[in-house]
Amino acid sequence: MEKQIRRVSLTVPPERAGQKVDTLLRKALGLSGTVIRRIKWLDDGILLDGERVFTSQRVEPGQMLTVRLSDPERRSGVVPAPGPLDIVYEDGDMLVLNKAPGVLVHPGAGHFADTIGNFLLDYYDRTGVEADFHPVHRLDKGTSGLMVAAKHPHAQEVLKNQLHTAEFRRIYLAVCLGGPAEEAGTVDAPIGMAEGSIVARAVGPDGLPARTHYRVLERRGDRALVRLELETGRTHQIRVHMAHLGCPLVGDFLYGTEDRDLIPRPALHSSELTVRQPVTGETLTFTCPLPADMARLMRPET
Numbered sequence: 619m620e621k622q623i624r625r626v627s628l629t630v631p632p633e634r635a636g637q638k639v640d641t642l643l644r645k646a647l648g649l650s651g652t653v654i655r656r657i658k659w660l661d662d663g664i665l666l667d668g669e670r671v672f673t674s675q676r677v678e679p680g681q682m683l684t685v686r687l688s689d690p691e692r693r694s695g696v697v698p699a700p701g702p703l704d705i706v707y708e709d710g711d712m713l714v715l716n717k718a719p720g721v722l723v724h725p726g727a728g729h730f731a732d733t734i735g736n737f738l739l740d741y742y743d744r745t746g747v748e749a750d751f752h753p754v755h756r757l758d759k760g761t762s763g764l765m766v767a768a769k770h771p772h773a774q775e776v777l778k779n780q781l782h783t784a785e786f787r788r789i790y791l792a793v794c795l796g797g798p799a800e801e802a803g804t805v806d807a808p809i810g811m812a813e814g815s816i817v818a819r820a821v822g823p824d825g826l827p828a829r830t831h832y833r834v835l836e837r838r839g840d841r842a843l844v845r846l847e848l849e850t851g852r853t854h855q856i857r858v859h860m861a862h863l864g865c866p867l868v869g870d871f872l873y874g875t876e877d878r879d880l881i882p883r884p885a886l887h888s889s890e891l892t893v894r895q896p897v898t899g900e901t902l903t904f905t906c907p908l909p910a911d912m913a914r915l916m917r918p919e920t
Contacts, residue, residue: 619746624688624710624770626897632679639664640673642683649685653772662686687711687770687897688748694735696725696751701737706904711773711897712754712766713738714904719762719883719911723753738767754778755788755851760869763790763888764906768896776896782851785901789890790846790856791835791908793881793915794865795874797842802833805859809852818872819854821862828852830859838916841868843908845889857884868915885912 628646643649643664657663658673665684666675677683704716715734717723722733730736735751742749752774754766768774780786810825812818819825829849836843842865846856857873860866866874870884892903 621748622688622710622746623686623748625684625686627682627684630677630679630681630683634677635679636676638673639666639671639675639677639683642677643673643685647685648776649772650775653687653775656689656771657686660686660690687772689750689770690748692739692750694751696733696735696739697731698739698743699731699736700740701732703734703737703741705741706764706906707902709895710769711895712768712777712893714891714893714902715765715767716906717757717762717765717888719760719909722759723756723765734765734767755781757888758854758857758884758886760883761790761886761888762909764891764904765888766891766893773896777893780894782849785892785894787890787892788848788851788888790848791887791889791912792844792846792856792860793868793885793912794842794844794860795868796840796865797834797837797844798832798860798863798865800834803831805830805832805863807859807862809855809858819852819858821858826850826852828855828859830856832860836916838918841915843916856886881911881915883911885915887912 634642643654663686664671667681705713706716707714722729725733725735738751749769752768754768754774754777757765768777806829807821808825809819809828810822812820827850831847833845834842835845857867857870861873868885869877869881887909890905894901
């Protein structure tokens with residue numbers, strides 16, 4: 619199977635005449651010094667009219683500069699392993715996945731072959747994509763819904779730089795016990811480590827700044843369906859902020875009350891994602907409906 623190698627090309631415009639290849643890579647293609655240092659050692663990393671060149675080479679109008687973005691060497695240390703993937707969107711630079719609840723994003727202690735990272739590398743191997751695991755952000759194990767993974771270091775760098783800006787919007791749905799007292803508002807409360815725990819977080823004056831915007835969409839009995847938008851991205855931010863308001867997520871074993879008969883996870887879903895494509899700059903928006911286990915929580919019979 620022929621490898622799918624990601625390359626981008628640029629025809630040198632008249633106004634770039636006499637500039638160094640390095641200048642075009644940085645200014646015209648937006649590549650960082652880190653990415654340039656990685657690709658310039660590859661035989662086909664940086665080509666000018668099909669010939670390998672040094673980054674100090676000066677260009678002429680009409681010449682074709684071609685750059686290899688995908689890396690033939692996997693450096694993540696993640697091993698490929700088969701597993702289910704729900705791919706919502708894919709192009710040569712990134713994927714958007716609908717993550718199932720109960721699945722970790724990153725391999726770690728006790729989970730070396732059953733994570734999104736493992737499943738992605740297996741998918742790349744089966745489909746001939748030359749790519750490593752380049753996560754952009756993460757979702758907690760119990761959280762379902764939309765997440766982004768890059769296919770090469772340049773895309774990962776660009777997408778990570780979009781995080782916590784207007785270009786990268788993340789909207790979640792949660793089912794809370796009780797629900798916020800107000801129909802809409804913003805929780806502006808710093809989050810840090812909880813005393814005596816290596817896992818739990820807590821609101822406290824020594825924490826890092828954290829802001830969550832919320833709006834109640836529906837109330838049913840002692841539960842509320844809440845739309846939440848993150849302005850920052852602290853660990854467990856939504857779960858901590860909702861508990862701080864006195865309305866922890868249904869099923870949240872850490873900040874509320876676990877009830878596996880109702881739902882075997884914290885009731886949190888990444889429902890909407892807007893991101894700027896890392897190479898073309900196009901704005902992409904994706905939505906993912908409320909999963910069945912959370913929708914069931916808002917029905918009268920439960």
